[in-house]
Amino acid sequence: MKIDTDPKADLSAQIAKSIRDAIINGDMIVDERLPSEAELSDQFDVSRSTVREALKRLAAQSLIRTQRGASGGAFVRRLSYQEAYGQHITTSTLLLSMNAVSFETACEARYALERACAPMACERRTPDLLATMRAEIHRQSQPGLSDESFCASDVALHRALVDAAHNPVLSYQLAGAVEAMQPLMNMITFTARSREEIVGLHSRLTDAVEGQDAAKADTALHELEAYTLHLGRDVMAARAQKSGS
Amino acid sequence: MKIDTDPKADLSAQIAKSIRDAIINGDMIVDERLPSEAELSDQFDVSRSTVREALKRLAAQSLIRTQRGASGGAFVRRLSYQEAYGQHITTSTLLLSMNAVSFETACEARYALERACAPMACERRTPDLLATMRAEIHRQSQPGLSDESFCASDVALHRALVDAAHNPVLSYQLAGAVEAMQPLMNMITFTARSREEIVGLHSRLTDAVEGQDAAKADTALHELEAYTLHLGRDVMAARAQKSGS
């Protein structure tokens, strides 16, 4: 492991990059132990504090885990789907909230991705995921549900749709798009009428998946997109008018 | 900012979480300055070293940037698309390499996502991205190109297809899927015959996008998926036989 990187960067960043490259490059395998902090500070010729800061950077990216005690140390960590989900969702959410992504753009992306896995979901859907979708639809029909809970249920239903495709890579990729949309969706105030409309479309979608009718699922998703877009535009328009007055 | 988190976690992790939540929650806006390290160590009642380790964790996630000197400090960072791309690709690549994702699963996910944005790409494609696609096709036709370069060009072409949809959220989400596939694709040895086949499919795809024929693009992507899968399976089978003997 060498440091031949950007000399204007912090030492801890250079060291982190050096170790990170070794891990990504496959020089270190999962569960392999890194040298101790003392050894690393010798190798890189920096203080232990600097090495520690570098290791914390890697820990923040879930690249390593640390164990205390004898025969402890830093170990290359197997990145689990769950952790990757979490990081992806955090990054996606921040990206959307910090970059003034329009509701239209996010909405379009979300439904395009969902339509991509709908055919596979129709083909491979399992009873448990269909049950999840039905349960969320039932929850959405309950009066007195808060807008936030309604949105959360909406996300859960769409996650079930994605998971029904039984492709973990696809689930991982779409988790960011779907979950990151939730803060944007939470801005929408759902009337009783619009909830009824959405629940109806959700039912049609679930029926299509259950009946393995990909074309019908595609149509339902298209209509859901159009309706969501319609609701979002109303909210945006109302907000724009309010701020203008 | 309070610490009421998991008491068994490291202090630096708790503090990082506390600040991270404040940022994600929107309590701190972009470019807002965090308290200095000395002030933070007072507030959280820990040493400056611990605060620094926490800040390095946040820096690793691109949540903050630091400036030295007077009126320097740590600032909430605007997460750019480019940084988000980078993190997403790194995470995706590691996830695939560490979790023994089958070539089939990754391939299926990749083409499903690409098909999702093909209709939009047909609708909105611009001359510059069409030119990029043509240029990559031309590059792929050159004899003597290494397998790695051929794969890289393949990725570039598909990235152009995705970008042609002109939806940054979609581009961001798909970047991980497409780029993370490259190491897997690099394992394939391309014969002259298979390159010819792929270039032909790429040309048909580009023609479809140029002619705004979504159905034709969809078909081309389906055939490309089938052919890629075929090539991948051959390689895997040969490898399995080799290791078995």
Place this chain on the structure above:
DNA sequence: TGCAAGGCAAATGTCCGACATTTAAAACAC
């Protein structure tokens, strides 16, 4: 008055040494 040079102060970056805590393994007692 205007401007340039230099000093000042605040903040991060780095280093060092010390101690606390955890943990597995070795040593020991029975």
Place this chain on the structure above:
DNA sequence: GTGTTTTAAATGTCGGACATTTGCCTTGCA
């Protein structure tokens, strides 16, 4: 052999010191 104790290695935390960077203020000069 088994259970207990000791020990050593490693990370976690602390406090202080100094280096470096950088904006700002002062001072001196024209």
